[in-house]
Amino acid sequence: MSSHQDSRQLLVWVPRLRRYARALVGNRDDADDLVQDTLERAWTRAEVWHGVGDMRAWLFGIMHNLHVDGVRRRRVQMVSLDDDPPPSEPSAAGAAASAGSRLAVLELQAALERLPIEQREILLLVALEDMAYADVAKLLGIPIGTVMSRLSRARERLRTLMDDRPGPTRLKVVK
Numbered sequence: 001m002s003s004h005q006d007s008r009q010l011l012v013w014v015p016r017l018r019r020y021a022r023a024l025v026g027n028r029d030d031a032d033d034l035v036q037d038t039l040e041r042a043w044t045r046a047e048v049w050h051g052v053g054d055m056r057a058w059l060f061g062i063m064h065n066l067h068v069d070g071v072r073r074r075r076v077q078m079v080s081l082d083d084d085p086p087p088s089e090p091s092a093a094g095a096a097a098s099a100g101s102r103l104a105v106l107e108l109q110a111a112l113e114r115l116p117i118e119q120r121e122i123l124l125l126v127a128l129e130d131m132a133y134a135d136v137a138k139l140l141g142i143p144i145g146t147v148m149s150r151l152s153r154a155r156e157r158l159r160t161l162m163d164d165r166p167g168p169t170r171l172k173v174v175k
Contacts, residue, residue: 009049009055010039010042010043010055010059013055013056013059014035014039016056016129017035017038017039017059017060017063018031018032018035019128019129020060020063020124020125020128020129021034021035021038021063021067023112023124023128024063024067024120024121024124025067026109026113034063034066034067034070035063037066038059038062038063038066041062041066042058042059042062054135057131057135057138057139060125060129060131060139061139061140064121064139064140067121071117107162108162111158111161111162112124112158114157114161115154115157115158115161118150119150119151119153119154119157120154121140122136122140122147122150122151122154123151123154123155123158125139126147126151133147133148133151
């Protein structure tokens with residue numbers, strides 16, 4: 001296989017790696033570093049590519065291991081995913097809708113950051129990356145039952161965190 005074909009085999013997964021890395025680590029710079037480290041590690045192991053059945057799962061496995069190693073080395077405080085600058089001069093209606101959407105994203109992000117890392121990464125792999133439970137189990141080296149239970153706990157915890165967020169009073173209908 002030519003070097004050009006080899007690089008395309010990796011580059012096709014960069015957008016998905018970036019999306020997962022940003023959701024996992026919390027900020028663009030750290031996510032870009034994690035993606036770069038993942039691609040570098042994969043490139044140095046190009047000789048094993050022909051034996052890799054699922055390149056996506058293999059790359060996500062590399063990224064997962066690098067992330068876990070990094071977390072173990074330094075307990076990093078998670079930072080906001082939404083570090084893009086605000087748009088310039090939106091219309092009044094657009095600004096209100098945009099502010100509401102932005103607030104909802106920030107609330108969801110804050111709730112995700114409060115999940116234990118073991119639950120967050122499974123939730124992100126299943127919900128964001130649309131990976132099958134069996135693939136997540138293989139990638140993380142855990143039983144499929146553990147994937148399912150962590151995912152269930154993550155969803156329930158996220159639901160609780162989102163229901164407990166400050167906001168308008170929820171009224172009950174009483175008959």
